[in-house]
Amino acid sequence: MEADLSNVTTRLDPRDPVGGGFHTRLEQDGSGQFHLLRLLPEDADQGVQRTGYRCEGETLSRLVWPDANNPLAAPQEFTLLDGLRACAFKYLNAGGQWLNVWQAQTGNPLPRAVELTIADAEGTPIRRVLAVQ
DSSP states (O other): OHHHHHTEEOOOOTTOTTOSSOEEEEOTTSOEEEEEEEEOOTTOSSSEEEEEEEEETTEEEEEEOSOTTOTTSOOEEEEEEOSOSEEEEEEEOTTSOEESSOOOBTTBOSOSEEEEEEEOTTOOEEEEEEEOO
């Protein structure tokens, strides 16, 4: 997650119906996810990759889209952690406020940081704050 967030990029692409920035979704059941475009190493063929993370039920997953230009396609999902009691994301805005859902702002298309909070199977809380770029 740290590598993805430290290599995030934005772009304007008329073929991308949701834009090329950082997007979040929070469901009524409390599950949430975010996705972004990240720069790949210089030797990679395509240059960018659409990737994301999902907290759903007891699982934290990494999402990878087969085509960076089509965020509406179904991503491949890779389980990172399973058997969690809790999992949630928050997003830090330029004013220092933690938000449950990120809304791009003029001049601030990306959050300053992403907070991941989980509780393991025993209920032990773990909080990690990751800088964006």
